[in-house]
Amino acid sequence: MSALAALTRAEVEDFLYREAELLDAWELDDWLQLYTADARYVIPCTGDPGGDPSRDLVLIDDNRLRLQARVERLNSRKAHREYPHSNTRHLVTNVRLGAAGDGELPVRASFTVWRFRGGRETSYVGGYEYRLVLDSGALKIRSKRVVLDMTALRPASDVAIIL
Amino acid sequence: MTLITDHRARTGSQLVNEDAAARRFRVHRSAMTSPAVFEAELEKVFAHSWLYVGHESEIPQPGDYVRRPVGGRPVFMVRGVKSGQVNVFHNTCTHRGAVVCRRDRGNAKVFQCFYHAWSFDSEGTLVGVPGRDAYGEDLDMASLGLAHVARSQSYRGFVFASFDPDVPDLVDYLAGAREYLDLVIDEADGNLQIISGTQEYGMQANWKLLVENSIDGYHAASTHDTYFKYLVSLGTDLSVGVSGVTRDLGNGHAVLEYLAPWGRPIAKWEPLFGAQAEGEIAALRARLAAEHGEERARRMCDLNRNMLIYPNLIINDIMAVTVRTFMPTSATAMTVTAWEAAPRDELPEVRQRRLDSFLTFLGPGGFATPDDIEALESCQQGFASGGVEWNDISRGMGRSPQATDEEQMRAFWRRWRDQLDGAGPDGAR
Numbered sequence: 001m002s003a004l005a006a007l008t009r010a011e012v013e014d015f016l017y018r019e020a021e022l023l024d025a026w027e028l029d030d031w032l033q034l035y036t037a038d039a040r041y042v043i044p045c046t047g048d049p050g051g052d053p054s055r056d057l058v059l060i061d062d063n064r065l066r067l068q069a070r071v072e073r074l075n076s077r078k079a080h081r082e083y084p085h086s087n088t089r090h091l092v093t094n095v096r097l098g099a100a101g102d103g104e105l106p107v108r109a110s111f112t113v114w115r116f117r118g119g120r121e122t123s124y125v126g127g128y129e130y131r132l133v134l135d136s137g138a139l140k141i142r143s144k145r146v147v148l149d150m151t152a153l154r155p156a157s158d159v160a161i162i163l
Numbered sequence: 164m165t166l167i168t169d170h171r172a173r174t175g176s177q178l179v180n181e182d183a184a185a186r187r188f189r190v191h192r193s194a195m196t197s198p199a200v201f202e203a204e205l206e207k208v209f210a211h212s213w214l215y216v217g218h219e220s221e222i223p224q225p226g227d228y229v230r231r232p233v234g235g236r237p238v239f240m241v242r243g244v245k246s247g248q249v250n251v252f253h254n255t256c257t258h259r260g261a262v263v264c265r266r267d268r269g270n271a272k273v274f275q276c277f278y279h280a281w282s283f284d285s286e287g288t289l290v291g292v293p294g295r296d297a298y299g300e301d302l303d304m305a306s307l308g309l310a311h312v313a314r315s316q317s318y319r320g321f322v323f324a325s326f327d328p329d330v331p332d333l334v335d336y337l338a339g340a341r342e343y344l345d346l347v348i349d350e351a352d353g354n355l356q357i358i359s360g361t362q363e364y365g366m367q368a369n370w371k372l373l374v375e376n377s378i379d380g381y382h383a384a385s386t387h388d389t390y391f392k393y394l395v396s397l398g399t400d401l402s403v404g405v406s407g408v409t410r411d412l413g414n415g416h417a418v419l420e421y422l423a424p425w426g427r428p429i430a431k432w433e434p435l436f437g438a439q440a441e442g443e444i445a446a447l448r449a450r451l452a453a454e455h456g457e458e459r460a461r462r463m464c465d466l467n468r469n470m471l472i473y474p475n476l477i478i479n480d481i482m483a484v485t486v487r488t489f490m491p492t493s494a495t496a497m498t499v500t501a502w503e504a505a506p507r508d509e510l511p512e513v514r515q516r517r518l519d520s521f522l523t524f525l526g527p528g529g530f531a532t533p534d535d536i537e538a539l540e541s542c543q544q545g546f547a548s549g550g551v552e553w554n555d556i557s558r559g560m561g562r563s564p565q566a567t568d569e570e571q572m573r574a575f576w577r578r579w580r581d582q583l584d585g586a587g588p589d590g591a592r
Binding site for chain 2: 043045055056057059060069072078080082153157158
């Protein structure tokens, strides 16, 4: 607990930059290791930023099992939307640390994710809401909620990449 | 010889070529690439069909409204405070044109145009004009209410609108699709609800490719390999395959009804749902059998339905129920709006299984839909290559149509052909 509370913003930023770097390098197996066994990765629908995946339709509601399946899918040659992979660039900014409590550190950040593929470019803009924990001394992600600012997935079409 | 780069408007019969004797059905690729065909569709298809607006469960209370484009036109649907009825209005002030409903959803007794502050109530009546005395006695308030769309009707909660005052009544228009809509609604004990949350996306492909794809059983195994691998990893038995029938339901509507490996919240258990769900699902099934008889309950529980309601509404009752509509913005692009439907009074754990089941396959973040988007955009890119003029939609013409055949697509194309040829709503020229 005290270790979480003692984390500096620079340390947390380093951690988030590491995640972005792994995603942009398509090192998805290593990326998954940043997540706890009880992790959740949620993207509510555009236009419904408060969407609750236990009640509402969202875009993505992955537990660890589905995150694993998502990684296996994207690593295969049969995820047609992402084979070959897009070039992506995850830009993480405006990082703000909340008050640590219950063994978790809430962190907010802004992002832009650029995606380039087949001569087309699209971008995603929004906010990340993380809940970070210390797991055997290592900083890990228990929850990542991605709230999109766009009013529709147009021209982005889909969220086949990991944001 | 016609060329794919030739964008003259053609008749439907020139674009859809059916040769029953040769068991060959072809669609000219310019139907998917020509701006002239797109312009013709706006006039001949979208201005003369019933188009899905929304579901009554989205606006349960007086004054509840949702705003959205229908057939590319901004409209809004509001439950009248006085009448309790669903009103569908053109979203434009009768004074100088600004939109009067400016939020996607909400509740309002009055819709006030912000430009000059003319106000309309939820029945569309003009109730306020600032400085009315400037018009003397000449302002006919009664004739300046919001414009209703030419026709709007609801079938058991599904609200449709048409911009054609002469379109046949909705129940007649639905033809054979009614039986299948009834199955989906009766599964939910007649109390179907649209779950909060709207998936809004789009793709760079002609809209008719999504018509075909949404009711295509042939592509499942090849395109959606990663989804099936996920099911297998959880213990699902794929040996059942995809087997069933396809049907032409009249008026361009069509359905694919089939057995598939995945589970159904109502009511076919699969390992994905967890062992604790097995008893609940068996109980659900027994209740439906008691109410509807074994045969109808078997269809409800075991069989999947991918249904097209012509021209652009898909209701797929598969591993979850999705309601999806789409609209071209050009010959080569479309917007897509998708919702999830469920029984209103579903238990939270059943609802959770349904939500999980939906997201695993469906939607822009699912394990399948992004690959469909890729397939359709890939077709569109392939058309641009030229060299090949026709798509082949002949599969299964020589046999009683099965789930991996294309009869359901032919049903769509025949109606589309007739509309582009200029046929009236009843098929008369």
